[in-house]
Amino acid sequence: xxxxxxxxxxxxxxxxxxxxxxxxxxxxxxxxxxxxxxxxxxxxxxxxxxxxxxxxxxxxxxxxxxxxxxxxxxxxxxxxxxxxxxxxxxxxxxxxxxxxxxxxxxxxxxxxx
Amino acid sequence: xxxxxxxxxxxxxxxxxxxxxxxxxxxxxxxxxxxxxxxxxxxxxxxxxxxxxxxxxxxxxxxxxxxxxxxxxxxxxxxxxxxxxxxxxxxxxxxxxxxxxxxxxxxxxxxxxxxx
Numbered sequence: 350x351x352x353x354x355x356x357x358x359x360x361x362x363x364x365x366x367x368x369x370x371x372x373x374x375x376x377x378x379x380x381x382x383x384x385x386x387x388x389x390x391x392x393x394x395x396x397x398x399x400x401x402x403x404x405x406x407x408x409x410x411x412x413x414x415x416x417x418x419x420x421x422x423x424x425x426x427x428x429x430x431x432x433x434x435x436x437x438x439x440x441x442x443x444x445x446x447x448x449x450x451x452x453x454x455x456x457x458x459x460x461x462x
Numbered sequence: 463x464x465x466x467x468x469x470x471x472x473x474x475x476x477x478x479x480x481x482x483x484x485x486x487x488x489x490x491x492x493x494x495x496x497x498x499x500x501x502x503x504x505x506x507x508x509x510x511x512x513x514x515x516x517x518x519x520x521x522x523x524x525x526x527x528x529x530x531x532x533x534x535x536x537x538x539x540x541x542x543x544x545x546x547x548x549x550x551x552x553x554x555x556x557x558x559x560x561x562x563x564x565x566x567x568x569x570x571x572x573x574x575x576x577x578x
Binding site (some may be wrong): 351375380382384389390391392394397404407441443450452453454458 | 466498504505506507508509512520553555564565566567568569570571
């Protein structure tokens with residue numbers, strides 16, 4: 350148990366729709382990162398939030414956006430879903446940006462049809 | 463460019479034997495950390511072991527040890543006395559320090575199957 354929970358665990362959406370994935374971090378963790386893991390691949394960094402502001406972004410288009418809230422929860426929003434967005438989405442929280450360890454949730458498996 | 467390479471897509475090992483999972487990395491930065499994660503079929507990433515670039519001793523955590531060879535840029539994971547529950551995907555990852563974002567860069571993973 351990492352203390353990081355994600356919801357929902359599974360989701361099926363239609364191409365063109367919008368989706369919101371949620372993550373609840375450990376209390377006190379002010380940094381959350383989101384990763385996309387396509388089938389058979391390693392996770393790819395989407396972006397990171399630190400104290401409710403975006404702190405860095407990977408090579409993902411603007412239709413991927415996020416929010417972080419004061420209660421240590423966060424969201425990943427994806428607009429105009431494409432078939433290639435089908436993947437496992439993982440969030441990871443850490444106490445601070447420079448921390449060694451990141452605690453991962455169990456992920457949300459998104460299928461776009 | 464920063465990159466992690468795992469060249470073994472899959473590995474088999476007999477229960478109770480040791481196994482080495484390979485990982486090489488590429489970075490021009492001096493301050494970085496290397497991680498190994500285990501991902502069972504449930505999906506969550508389970509942290510196993512960490513090695514800092516300035517650490518002189520190889521990291522160990524129970525049955526896990528990290529064979530860190532800085533000059534060769536390799537960070538192999540050694541699992542001793544394999545157990546059936548070790549069957550999972552294993553990912554090597556790197557974090558470069560000094561920038562504003564401490565993102566993890568992952569390899570493509572190695573699928574380990576432990577046979578009874």
